[in-house]
Amino acid sequence: MNRKARIILGCLILIWPAVSLLAGETPAHLKKAVAAIDPILPYQLARTMASAEFAGRLTGDEGYTKAARWAAGKFKEWGLKPLEAKTGYLQPYPSPYTLIDESAMTLYLPDKPGQDGQPVNQKIELKPEKDFLPLFFSDSGDKTGELVFAGWGISAPELNYDDYAGLEVKGKYVLCFRGTPEPGRAEFQYHDEHRTRMKTARDKGALGLIYIYPQVQANPNGDWLQGFMPAMISEKTADAIFKEINSTTAELKKALQTYRRPISFPLKSKLAYSVKSRHFPEGTGYNVAGWVEGSDPKLKKELIIVGGHFDHCGRHLGLLFPGADDNASGSAVVMTLARAFSTSQSKPKRSIMFVLFGGEEMGLMGSNYLAEHLPAGFTQVAAMFNFDMEGEGDGAWCSLSAEPPALREAVERANQEIDIIRGINVMRRVGVRGSDFAPFFLKGIPVVSLGSNGPHLAYHGTGDTIYRLNPEIMGDIARVSFLSIYYLADR
Ligand SMILES: [Zn+2]
Numbered sequence: 001m002n003r004k005a006r007i008i009l010g011c012l013i014l015i016w017p018a019v020s021l022l023a024g025e026t027p028a029h030l031k032k033a034v035a036a037i038d039p040i041l042p043y044q045l046a047r048t049m050a051s052a053e054f055a056g057r058l059t060g061d062e063g064y065t066k067a068a069r070w071a072a073g074k075f076k077e078w079g080l081k082p083l084e085a086k087t088g089y090l091q092p093y094p095s096p097y098t099l100i101d102e103s104a105m106t107l108y109l110p111d112k113p114g115q116d117g118q119p120v121n122q123k124i125e126l127k128p129e130k131d132f133l134p135l136f137f138s139d140s141g142d143k144t145g146e147l148v149f150a151g152w153g154i155s156a157p158e159l160n161y162d163d164y165a166g167l168e169v170k171g172k173y174v175l176c177f178r179g180t181p182e183p184g185r186a187e188f189q190y191h192d193e194h195r196t197r198m199k200t201a202r203d204k205g206a207l208g209l210i211y212i213y214p215q216v217q218a219n220p221n222g223d224w225l226q227g228f229m230p231a232m233i234s235e236k237t238a239d240a241i242f243k244e245i246n247s248t249t250a251e252l253k254k255a256l257q258t259y260r261r262p263i264s265f266p267l268k269s270k271l272a273y274s275v276k277s278r279h280f281p282e283g284t285g286y287n288v289a290g291w292v293e294g295s296d297p298k299l300k301k302e303l304i305i306v307g308g309h310f311d312h313c314g315r316h317l318g319l320l321f322p323g324a325d326d327n328a329s330g331s332a333v334v335m336t337l338a339r340a341f342s343t344s345q346s347k348p349k350r351s352i353m354f355v356l357f358g359g360e361e362m363g364l365m366g367s368n369y370l371a372e373h374l375p376a377g378f379t380q381v382a383a384m385f386n387f388d389m390e391g392e393g394d395g396a397w398c399s400l401s402a403e404p405p406a407l408r409e410a411v412e413r414a415n416q417e418i419d420i421i422r423g424i425n426v427m428r429r430v431g432v433r434g435s436d437f438a439p440f441f442l443k444g445i446p447v448v449s450l451g452s453n454g455p456h457l458a459y460h461g462t463g464d465t466i467y468r469l470n471p472e473i474m475g476d477i478a479r480v481s482f483l484s485i486y487y488l489a490d491r
Contacts, residue, residue, distance in 0.1 A: 039475025058314025060097035060283025080290030095285030170205035296349035309360030329391030348489035367436035414483030
C-alpha cells in the first residue's frame with residue numbers, strides 16, 4: 001500500500017463512525033424486532049389465503065367474506081385496535097359481483113374451397129383458459145355474430161381519435177387490443193379503462209367486446225351490463241382470425257403503435273359465444289383494518305396507512321384463481337407487519353393502520369372507499385405504504401412520492417440494514433394500471449409502493465399458486481418495510 005492510499009484509508013477510518021451515525025445505525029431494539037420477523041409467517045398466511053377454502057377471494061363472494069373474517073380474527077389475536085370500536089375490523093361497502101358457471105366459444109373462419117370445390121367452413125372449438133375466457137362480469141347469453149376489428153376499441157372524438165369511425169358494429173362482436181394510441185398521454189387514460197371500453201362497444205350496439213391479450217388471463221374489472229358478453233382471446237387465437245386478411249396480431253399491433261391512427265375493418269369470421277353466469281348486484285365487499293397506537297401524545301393523532309389488496313379473481317368455470325403472488329403475498333406482508341408492530345415493545349410516535357383492501361381487481365374499489373371514508377379521530381394521513389405482489393424473485397423495487405424527502409430517507413436507511421431494494425423511482429402520476437396507492441396519491445398523501453422483482457409469470461392465471469412463492473423474499477420485504485415505516489412514523 002502506498003502512502004497516499006494509507007492516508008485515504010486513515011481518513012476513511014476516522015470519518016466512518018460519523019458517516020454511519022449520520023446514515024443511522026439501526027438501533028438495537030429495532031434490530032431485535034426485525035430479527036423476530038420469521039419468513040415462515042407470511043408464507044403460511046399466504047398459503048391459507050390462496051387455499052381452495054377461500055375460492056380465489058372474489059370480493060362480494062362468500063369465499064372473500066370468509067377470508068376477511070379470518071384476517072380480522074388474526075388482527076384481534078395479535079392485539080390490534082379495530083377500525084371502529086363498534087363495528088370492529090371490517091369496513092363494508094357495496095360490491096356487485098358476477099360468477100361465471102359455464103362458457104363455450106367457437107370460431108367459424110371464412111369458407112375455403114374444399115376438395116370437391118364446395119366451400120367448407122372452418123370450425124375451431126376454443127378451449128377455456130388456453131384460448132379464451134369470458135371477462136368475469138359477462139351477462140349470460142348464447143349469440144353468434146361476425147367479428148369487427150376496432151384497433152384499441154377507443155372512441156374519443158374530443159381527442160380526434162375514433163377506432164369506430166365508419167364502422168358498423170351492431171349485432172357483431174368488437175375485437176380489439178388493450179392500450180391507447182399514445183401510452184404517455186394522460187387524456188387517453190379514461191378511454192383505456194375497461195369500463196369505458198365496454199360501455200362504448202355496448203352503446204354502439206355490439207354483442208360483446210373480445211380483447212386480444214398475449215395470454216388469456218382472469219379479469220373481473222368491469223360492470224355487468226345487461227345483454228353484453230365480453231371475453232378475452234389469446235394472440236394465437238387472434239392470429240387464426242387474421243389469416244383471412246393475410247395479417248397477424250403482431251403486425252396489426254405494430255401498425256397501430258407506429259402510425260397512431262385507427263386501423264379498423266369488418267371481418268368475415270364469425271364467433272359463436274355462450275355464457276351462463278350469475279350476477280349479484282347486492283354484493284358487499286369488505287376492507288379489513290386494524291391499528292397500532294403511536295407513543296407520542298400529540299403525534300399519535302397522525303396516521304400511516306399500510307395496505308395491500310386482499311382480493312383476487314375468484315373461481316369460475318370450475319377454475320380456481322388462487323392469487324398467491326397477486327396478492328396473498330402482499331396481504332401476508334401487511335399482516336406480518338401488523339403483528340410485528342403490535343407485539344413489538346417499542347412503538348413509534350405516530351399511529352399505524354394496517355388495511356387489507358377489497359375489490360382492487362375490480363378497479364381499486366376498496367382503497368377508493370377507504371380514501372373517501374378515512375378513519376375518524378386522526379388529524380392527517382402522513383403516508384401510505386402499498387404492497388402488491390411480493391412473493392416471487394430475489395429483490396424488490398420501490399416507487400415513491402417525491403415529497404417529503406423523509407420518505408426516501410426512511411426507505412434508504414432501512415435498506416442499508418436489509419439490502420433487498422434494487423431500485424427506487426419517483427412516482428409522478430398514476431395510470432389505469434396502478435394499485436391501491438392511487439386513490440391516496442390523488443389525494444396528495446405521500447405514498448410508497450413496494451413489489452418483488454418477479455417474474456410473476458402466472459399473473460391472473462390458475463398457476464398463481466403457493467408453489468410459486470418464496471418465503472425469503474416476503475420476509476426480507478417485511479423486514480425492510482418494518483424499518484422504513486418505523487423511521488417514518490417515529491421522526
Ligand atoms: Zn394485484
